[in-house]
Amino acid sequence: MDVKLVNPFIDAFTTVLPQMGFPTPQRTGMTVNNQNAVSQGVAVIVGFTKEIRGNVVYNMSEDTAKFIASTMMMGMPVENFDEMAQSAISEMSNMLTANAATNLTALGLEVDISTPSLTVGSDFQIKISNEQYLCVVMDVSGHQVEIDIAVQQ
Amino acid sequence: MEKVKVMVVDDSRISRMMVSSMLAKTNFEVCAMAENSAEAVALYAKTKPDVVTMDMNLPDADGIECTRRIHAIDPKAKIVMISAMKDAKLIMQGRMAGIGSFLQKPVSTNELIDTLMIMCNENVGAVAVYRESYVTTFAKVLQQSLMSLFGIQSEIEIAQNEDSVLKVDGVAAVIGIVGEPKGRVALYMDSDTMYNLSKAMLGMDPQDDLSADEAEAAIEEAGNIITGRAVSRVNDVFKDKEMRITPPGTVIGSDIILSNPELISFNVKAKTSYGDVHMNVGFARGV
Structure with missing residues (x-):
């Protein structure tokens, strides 16, 4: 898969998060994987289609998800990863992917995105590609969010 | 959830039964059945249905005339015509009389429900x-x-x-x-x-x-x-x-x-x- 397709997703992450009150995220890793991704606790899958088709997964620990939800809700404490916190993470994934879609349009690739599917659990596997996919790790205030991107070609 | 009221107008008892059985397990409720135009107008005024299914052939007036009479008492009445014939001339006359949608007999359950749904979109959740x-x-x-x-x-x-x-x-x-x-x-x-x-x-x-x-x-x-x-x-x-x-x-x-x-x-x-x-x-x- 084409590495240049990953930039719109990283750019979306680094642009959108500061707008929600986070410090600018840093990219701390990027690998090409062909094994199934493993859930770190909370994983959101968003599909896209039109000129390119694929899936993106935002994969993080429950602690990180609670930290992000809390920051998004103006610092409101989040003790449990409850429905409200889940909605916040779904909404963030939706915003990130919609922003990535806009960035892709700038490359001449129009895409439509699906509603996010939020999954919670430990150590389950996530398969988004029969082939290789890209895995980018972003650091937000010491919290890691893994972004897995698979594009069908 | 509130049921959507349907009035069935058809001179054939079998046709009326078929429509009501199709709607039996749905969110639609047949609130009235009429076998001629005069009865249809009277029952419409009495039961105020959300949508009407209308046959073309009625003993005292055709479905288009019946539609005009219903529209005279309720200009916002929603009417779907279900008839054996469905040609351009009928559709044109029907549209002018205020029929919102046309189905041809025999109607499938899916087709009927989808059509009624679309017509009543603003009435149902x-x-x-x-x-x-x-x-x-x-x-x-x-x-x-x-x-x-x-x-x-x-x-x-x-x-x-x-x-x-x-x-x-x-x-x-x-x-x-x-x-x-x-x-x-x-x-x-x-x-x-x-x-x-x-x-x-x-x-x-x-x-x-x-x-x-x-x-x-x-x-x-x-x-x-x-x-x-x-x-x-x-x-x-x-x-x-x-x-x-x-x-x-x-x-x-x-x-x-x-x-x-x-x-x-x-x-x-x-x-x-x-x-x-x-x-x-x-x-x-x-x-």
Whole structure:
């Protein structure tokens, strides 16, 4: 898969998060994987289609998800990863992917995105590609969010 | 949920019975049945139905004349014509009289419900629209596909998913829907059912060996095929809508929670001899 397709997703992450009150995220890793991704606790899958088709997964620990939800809700404490916190993470994934879609349009690739599917659990596997996919790790205030991107070609 | 009231106007008792039996298990309720135009006008004024099904041939006036008389007492009356004939001239005359939609006998249940749904869109909640116009089609396609892909019979149950949380032990293929409306489908089942189904899909015997990877891939492909078929069928009915699907993503493991509080979703369960097959169909809130 084409590495240049990953930039719109990283750019979306680094642009959108500061707008929600986070410090600018840093990219701390990027690998090409062909094994199934493993859930770190909370994983959101968003599909896209039109000129390119694929899936993106935002994969993080429950602690990180609670930290992000809390920051998004103006610092409101989040003790449990409850429905409200889940909605916040779904909404963030939706915003990130919609922003990535806009960035892709700038490359001449129009895409439509699906509603996010939020999954919670430990150590389950996530398969988004029969082939290789890209895995980018972003650091937000010491919290890691893994972004897995698979594009069908 | 509040029922949507329907008045059936038809001079044939059999036709009236057919329409009411099609609506029997739906959110529509037949509030009146009329066998001629005079009765139709009187019952309309009395029962104030949300929508009327109108036959063309009535003993005292035709369906178009009857429509004019109903419109004289309620200019906003919603009327769908169901008749044996459906030609351009009839449609033109009918439109001028205020008929909103035309169906030709024999009418299929799906066609009737979808048409009534569209006509009453503003009168019914999003839940009913999603259920009747989309989810029943998805359920039907699931049942047909279980037969065509795996050669198995199934019993289908549909229920609204009230708590928005699904528990998955085994495998779940998640397929996104883009366009109007947006949403996603999750096809999920336990491991035993996954192996049973994937072996049947690949024409293998139950005792044959199949790797987990291959079995998961089979379920993923089944989810892709079933969702694709269902979406194209819905697109065929609603000519103004175009939904498309995204590639499947699959989650595999135990104690996985699939949570989508922002979706209105429905659980479709297919009971089969190979185990239960679950399909959750969810759409973004707001039609």
